[in-house]
Amino acid sequence: MDKETLQQFEAQCFQEEPPACQTSCPLHLDARALAACLSAGKAAEARKILDRHMPLSGLSAYLCEGPCQAGCRRQELDRGLDLPLLERYCLSRTRAARFMAMPPTGRKIALLGAGLSSLALAWELARKGHQVRIFHQGPPGGRLRALPEDRLPEKALSEALEGLGKLKAALAETLYSPEKFKEIQADYPIVFLGGDDPELRPDLIGLRRADIQPDPTTLLLAGGRLLARPPLEDGGHRYIDDLAAARRAAGSIERLLQGVPPDSARAGEEVYATRLQVNLEGVAVKEPAPPADPRRPTEAEAAAEAGRCLQCQCLECVKNCVYLRHYQGYPKKTAREAYGLISTAFGIHTANTMVLSCAECGQCREICPNGADLGRIIGLLRQQMVETGHMPVSAHEFALEDMLFSNSIAFFRHQPGRTRSRWLFFPGCQLPASLPRAAARLYEHLSGHLDGGLGLMAACCGAPARWSGRPRLTEESAAFIGRAWAEAGRPTVITACPSCTLFFQDRLPDMPLKSLWTVLAELPLPEGAVTGPPLALHDPCSARMDQATRKSARDLMAKLGQPFSEPPLGGRLTRCCGYGGLASAANPGLADDFARDRSADTEAPLAAYCVMCRDRLRAVGHPTLHLLDLLFPEKSPAEALKRPGPGISDRQENRRAFRLNALKEFWAEEPEEDQAMDVTMHIPEELAELLEKRRILRSDLAGVLKAARAEGPQFVNRETGRHLACLRPRQVTFWVEYSPRADGSFDIHDAYGHRMLVPGVPGEGADSAASREGFDPMGGRR
């Protein structure tokens, strides 16, 4: 993934955009942060924010009219936050930080007029070390002097002037005249006219009012070295505009001094509408409580007002994604962090697990007002990890081995008695793994109703290869299916699993597809179909964009007469069960939290039409059944809701059984029985659970035991008499501690594996990362 892709994506997530209060403040004061400090009682911290954004904060904060209040999102609910009140409170409790002026630059700037704009500008410039002189007529402060004490304490002005003095900004009382003005212009390369000081009348310095029309962006007048806050029209004056003018003029002057065009890079200085999206749904109305003395709010009053701030954020997608919450991120941040960590050539790749834990489920994209799709970026980052050799080998290996296992027993047959298929039923790898008998009954049902021949193909679609970020393996897997489909005569493929549908749409675009659920909804109900208690219908994330399939599932429920409800966040916004993107392979604990989130959505038992969703939701304890449990029941719905999903070994054995039984039942074939399991093992239940967690298959144990039966175990215990045998059939070494029984079977005491290569261990498995994709398909169990 290149930097540009990242930047384009970052631009799509608006979480870091400033809140509305800030973009409607001409000084872009961070009101959100200020309110956060004050509601936490941190006045000193709040003062630092004021000082950072406001020139001469001790004076200006009394004066600002608070245009942010109208921009504040609370205004839509009750009243915008009273920032002027909070600022006054801050001033009453704190002192301005001492600012150190930078070393003198020797650059001279003259300011005419001593109104607020000149004072503020003097402060900005003097701090930078420039030599500032304010030429004024009459006492400095201009119209500020006329303000009543309760609007502006006199002390505030005198302290501001004192502060300017400390910064060596000199005040020079003068009598304005055209000659004086010329003299000043001759002495000072840059001159500012503070027209908000009523003493500075244009005619006094030989100008007409019409001459003072500065460029709105730079405040420069023709000639390029005279700037102005234009003289005030009657009425409509705001002190905040004086401050904004000072800020703007300071920006222009800095550019002039550095020889940069004064209008360069000035976007965003003005007041604008933020792009930050804030969801106000469910926010309670909370009218402000006016303070007893508005000029001097108490700490509690200030904290109460500050507490009304919503701390505006977007995070809409984060609220609903357990992955983003877990990593305390949001799409922009998570993408940036992951990209940074993945792209570093050196050091520890701590982001690996983070990148591998996203379910690539597309929920964030559908929730985001801008369609920011983190899952897509994660997919690209995984590919990058594979390309640069940073993909941890172990993360997806089991899932990929499982996929290859499915394909090692893949088969295709035309419908019995036919040589052509108009249709092809593709149950995928997980339906036969979880519901092998229902899958067989389903084939029977479909083939009895569809015209033109219904072939059957059992295999894995290849989606796990793509989730694992391995382009070559993805290509090979898709090609494997593509070839078989072409040989079958390019029939319309009926997919049971929406993930297969997605994968084929993407990789085999010529393949005509029809969802099993649409087909079933169109056919008569199978005999023996039952209904259960009221259920909540869970849509799999892979059907998020597949409105037709989602509708068919509902049609089918209705046809069946099965009462059902919609859980929150269904349809296009549905939650992932944690299997998506192989999240459950790389981060099983977090993946379970995905399922728990869904479980928490509803009290009702769930119905799923993706078998992985069904098994994963059941695994976190939520009563869940699969639609096929109703259509082709083996047990009552009540039992189906509680049926535990099969373990990893059962899944493979179920696939084997599905194949054997289908070939026998439908095609009257006598397939050779599989040799893998001709070892009888006795495994205590607790150990069986451990093996599940360690992802060790019963067939792995059988392999070790068969080798030990032929060659003898590696170790024997002289105290317990137990045997210990090891074998490295692939990129994992397995150790099995066991006792042989007289009847040739084995008591298993323990089994474990490691990926490190230990010399002397028999078996063909090499060191990991044998190929660039870190996973050599040919090294798999075939």
Next chain:
Amino acid sequence: MSTINRELPEIKAGGWRCRKCGRDLQPVTVDLTYVGSSFRVELPGCPDCGLVFIPPELALGKMLEVEKLLEDK
């Protein structure tokens, strides 16, 4: 990678002996390899044929930890 050696917990042979050679296990030096990195450690093994014994606590503990570390490099 020699640091790994020092960090290894002490592994007890726990009564195991080599089936082929009939020898009790003694500390032997062996090179372990993972994703292309090799390092030398001392583990209980057969003094004759050199095969080392990997107990579950080593495979599921320190070894797993080092595997993850090397994968994340």
